[in-house]
Amino acid sequence: MKLALYSVAMLAFLNFSCTDKSTLEKSTTELTDKKSMIKTEDLSYGINGVTHRSFAAYKTDSEGPLPVVFVLPEWWGLNDYVKNRAKQLAELGYYAVAVDYYGDGKVVETPEEAQKLSSHFYKIPIDARRMFDAAKNKVIIAENADHTRMAIVGYCFGGAQALNMGRTYNDFKGVVSFHGNLTTGIRAKNNKVKYLVLNGAADTLVPQEEIANYKKEMDSAKIDYKFVNYLDALHAFTNPEATATGKKFNIPVAYNKAADEKSWNEMKAFLAGVLK
Template identity: 55%
Template structure:
């Protein structure tokens, strides 16, 4: 398995860049009224996992599934809030536990240690994703034939990783994630939406160019959107404070957050037609 060496120098810095928690008064916070939420546990490779699902009402009518891959910090409230938002839109949402036991971390060192294997050996990320996906089979409300994946920072990179390896996904969305150039797409059938900050110093112009070249040569359908004045982690309201704390170039951008969420909504509506 090819190791993506160019990610190694960035791992510690990127761990800083994925913010720890969403602010409780975030403009993205939604009421849970009418939304069913559950922790779902399962075992994979001898480890226990605890992902989080959200869907509107108790109806068992199948609805399209959106799987969410969280930031480097694990399955925080931020990812769960995004799941609730997607449930309000009528989707069956699952925020995926990548570290086991619903674990979250508080330091860049911990985040780097836990996330590095998923970059170095992409099949590791696929296996964890597939274990969570298999758990969906137990929910009649989840349409197992209509599944998309979205992700933030680390999760955005892994969403693109899944699109390259999971041929039956309906689509993938990356929010301010690295582009994982070097993993050849398994097919060209999974459309992509990449939401990138123009001023994101963690995603270089060279990486963007290499990604576009790879997608074009593989005939992958993708939409790449740059959001003006947006730094890394622009969708998370907690990122500004974290950027100040660690002296990193990350910050929340309300306009880019709202615009990228609306772009995602249109993308999901299109792929689930």
């Protein structure tokens, strides 16, 4: 989406910045299910004097290092939704990392605050890369992570940034965007990264012109991508809290259970293919 369109409602759904003062704070929780143990921990590092705490989740009973999936959040920050997505990916056998863009694991409560913080990374995209670099550098040295097999999954703002990171780096096998904007400020290039774009057909924040331009750009660059539209799905269709959020703030977002489940299955098949 053109930068100008991100201004009010558009920027309302997106989020990202980086340096490296490495100290891994292993902590927190171990969640048990019937088959395995999931461990979660903070990957802690400093950026411009602020401590960032990205959230890692992985199975402790797996043999050898695990393929890595970065999870880029909605503009709300490092909330329970994105952490739960990381845990779900861990259940699938990945070393999953939800990236902390705002610092201190910050979560925002209003669209106004979220827009103020997330818009920075559209205006200054090099800060988006620095933010991602810092998290990536922590993962590369993590004992349980296989940095030769990495992918990125992003939601809304995180979906747009996932597309950009795929265009920026050569060492990712695949990128998945859930209801993210498609015009992101960095042009597509054929670096062998594969893309899966999962879009809501009723999403007014990703208009048909933007979709057409995205496809034209990807086709021109001869990039391997798949674009899936889900009938009747609005922006943020994978987030169970989206309907209540849309009503509270009068913004066009809503949960769609069918689209959520279908898109998750698309993602699972895609990741299994690119990270095998």
